[in-house]
Amino acid sequence: MRLTGKKILMFVDDIYEDLELLYPKYRLIEEGGVVFVAGAVKDKVYIGKHGYPIKSDVSYSDLYSEDFDALVIPGGFAPDKLRRDEKVLSLTKEIFQQGKLVAHICHAGWIPISAKIMSGYKTTSTPGIKDDLINAGAEWIDASVVVDRNMISSRRPDDLPDFCRSIINYLTVPEL
Numbered sequence: 001m002r003l004t005g006k007k008i009l010m011f012v013d014d015i016y017e018d019l020e021l022l023y024p025k026y027r028l029i030e031e032g033g034v035v036f037v038a039g040a041v042k043d044k045v046y047i048g049k050h051g052y053p054i055k056s057d058v059s060y061s062d063l064y065s066e067d068f069d070a071l072v073i074p075g076g077f078a079p080d081k082l083r084r085d086e087k088v089l090s091l092t093k094e095i096f097q098q099g100k101l102v103a104h105i106c107h108a109g110w111i112p113i114s115a116k117i118m119s120g121y122k123t124t125s126t127p128g129i130k131d132d133l134i135n136a137g138a139e140w141i142d143a144s145v146v147v148d149r150n151m152i153s154s155r156r157p158d159d160l161p162d163f164c165r166s167i168i169n170y171l172t173v174p175e176l
Helices: 018-030 078-082 086-097 106-114 127-135 157-171
Strands: 007-011 034-039 045-047 053-055 070-073 101-105 145-148 151-154
Touching (some): 007 086, 018 034, 018 157, 070 086, 070 106, 070 157, 078 106, 086 101, 086 106, 101 106, 101 157, 106 127, 106 151, 145 157, 151 157
Parallel strands (some): 007 034, 007 070
Antiparallel strands (some): 045 053, 145 151
């Protein structure tokens, strides 16, 4: 289990992209990671855009960036709401500034844009927010996954295998 001991934060709100939250969550758990799904309210059930429910483990208001090894942000339309919350933005920016992984897929790039951490990074996303990322100072690339320093990004659910593989490889605990 390559991610044993790694703590990974994921944000959630209603209308999250079901596959972009659930697929990485279970892949990271499968590799031994401990995944915390954080919403505005602990133990609240959030509904994905395709109807899948997920209960938040914690409230992001109660979290500290130093307690996590990575942040993985699913897309959908939830990121548009989440990026308006100062705590979401501060956690994102702090995790990034600590040199830890920030991974985002599809519309999730809205959160790093609002956290003002995209300038000078290569990235990808759904074409729908391509201009937003470019205007935030990023170089947009049409690829299934883009890895640039401590940021990993992907375009859409079809890219999830490459996205998750890149996250796991980035976070892999070296064998002793």
